[in-house]
Amino acid sequence: MPTSATSSTKLAAASSARAADHGKERRELKKYTVVLALFALSMITYVDRVCISAAKDPISAEMHLSDTAMGLIFSAFALGYALAQIPCGWLADRLGPRFMLTFVVTLWSVMTALTGAAWNLASLATIRFLFGISEAGAYPGSARAICNWLASGERGRANGILFSGSRLGGAVSFPLLAWMLTRWRWRTSFWILGGLGLVWALFWLLWFRDYPEGASTEDQVPSQSGIGLADILRSIPMSLAMLQYFASNFTFFIGLSWMLPYLKRQFHLADGEAVGFAMAPLLAGTLSQWIAGWLVDVLYRSRYRPWSRRIPAILGFSISTAGLLALTQAGTPMAAAVCFTLAVFGSDMTVSPSWVFCADIAGKNAGSVSGAMNMVGNLGSFVSANAFPVLAAATGSASAYFFCAAAFNVLGILCWFAMRSLGGTR
Numbered sequence: 001m002p003t004s005a006t007s008s009t010k011l012a013a014a015s016s017a018r019a020a021d022h023g024k025e026r027r028e029l030k031k032y033t034v035v036l037a038l039f040a041l042s043m044i045t046y047v048d049r050v051c052i053s054a055a056k057d058p059i060s061a062e063m064h065l066s067d068t069a070m071g072l073i074f075s076a077f078a079l080g081y082a083l084a085q086i087p088c089g090w091l092a093d094r095l096g097p098r099f100m101l102t103f104v105v106t107l108w109s110v111m112t113a114l115t116g117a118a119w120n121l122a123s124l125a126t127i128r129f130l131f132g133i134s135e136a137g138a139y140p141g142s143a144r145a146i147c148n149w150l151a152s153g154e155r156g157r158a159n160g161i162l163f164s165g166s167r168l169g170g171a172v173s174f175p176l177l178a179w180m181l182t183r184w185r186w187r188t189s190f191w192i193l194g195g196l197g198l199v200w201a202l203f204w205l206l207w208f209r210d211y212p213e214g215a216s217t218e219d220q221v222p223s224q225s226g227i228g229l230a231d232i233l234r235s236i237p238m239s240l241a242m243l244q245y246f247a248s249n250f251t252f253f254i255g256l257s258w259m260l261p262y263l264k265r266q267f268h269l270a271d272g273e274a275v276g277f278a279m280a281p282l283l284a285g286t287l288s289q290w291i292a293g294w295l296v297d298v299l300y301r302s303r304y305r306p307w308s309r310r311i312p313a314i315l316g317f318s319i320s321t322a323g324l325l326a327l328t329q330a331g332t333p334m335a336a337a338v339c340f341t342l343a344v345f346g347s348d349m350t351v352s353p354s355w356v357f358c359a360d361i362a363g364k365n366a367g368s369v370s371g372a373m374n375m376v377g378n379l380g381s382f383v384s385a386n387a388f389p390v391l392a393a394a395t396g397s398a399s400a401y402f403f404c405a406a407a408f409n410v411l412g413i414l415c416w417f418a419m420r421s422l423g424g425t426r
Contacts, residue, residue, distance in 0.1 A: 160293020
């Protein structure tokens with residue numbers, strides 16, 4: 001018969017095993033909650049970003065601003081957002097995502113609220129420029145949080161969920177802001193939206209930690225593959241990542257900028273009809289982000305691991321190219337909306353593998369490197385917004401823009417064939 005000491009040892013071992021299992025379950029739950037919190041943050045970024053467009057008419061009427069002046073206000077955000085990507089990524093790597101995201105979300109929430117206090121063109125443009133600078137830290141900071149908390153084989157889905165929040169936020173922003181503006185003045189609406197971000201920032205500061213309990217930097221972030229800031233622009237893999245992200249954003253931004261005016265003008269649609277069609281690509285982008293993230297992780301666990309980042313991105317660029325080429329032949333608003341949806345769906349399939357690729361090659365500098373890629377991607381958005389009217393005016397048709405975007409997508413495919421982050425020769 002077992003001795004009393006042996007029985008005690010077995011009971012202690014069983015108790016220790018149960019405690020270990022419970023601790024593992026708790027860490028897994030918190031890991032999923034981190035991703036959910038970042039999803040919510042991503043939604044808030046786009047709601048706060050799009051609200052200025054939804055409130056364009058009452059703002060311009062009160063301040064007597066022309067469309068040209070409003071264009072300056074919109075571009076002030078884009079300029080600040082692009083310029084601050086690398087500095088914000090550097091801060092995320094140095095300060096950690098806890099304090100970094102708390103700081104930038106608090107800052108941009110204050111700027112959102114201050115938008116409601118603007119009194120003329122100069123004050124409004126300055127506030128939106130500062131808003132763009134502060135919001136630039138959202139995705140580099142989120143990238144660093146994902147890199148710290150999740151293993152390489154889990155980051156595809158996490159990034160897909162993260163960026164699906166932005167698409168969903170963009171899709172619901174217009175009806176949400178339209179409803180708010182029927183209940184409150186536009187200034188009050190901005191104050192309310194600013195408070196939403198402050199609530200998130202307080203939760204993040206009190207609840208989140210930079211690393212899982214008991215984990216060290218070395219446990220979560222591989223340092224052997226990290227590249228320093230001085231090497232970012234000289235790195236061939238990074239240059240390819242930035243170039244293909246430029247191409248991806250060139251196509252995606254059409255869904256946020258000229259798609260709605262194009263549908264209304266080309267097919268003589270009423271506002272209600274056009275808005276319904278314009279929401280479809282962003283809703284499809286939400287689904288695309290989930291699919292691409294899932295595919296990245298599934299391939300990572302298979303014998304196609306070296307291609308786990310490349311296959312989803314190449315597939316996405318191919319779908320987007322087909323949608324853009326078909327769009328040149330679309331003769332009805334429904335056909336055009338379907339083609340736009342395919343184009344945006346495909347471009348969004350490239351987002352998750354792009355950010356996972358940055359985490360692969362950057363290691364401890366994930367925030368800085370992903371910020372550099374996102375900076376160039378947002379320059380693609382800037383060029384896209386200006387290229388559409390210029391090419392349409394020069395050629396008399398929007399088809400020139402669609403062919404140009406398709407050509408960029410083909411270039412993106414070629415980039416991904418040369419991009420390797422996980423070893424292997426295949």
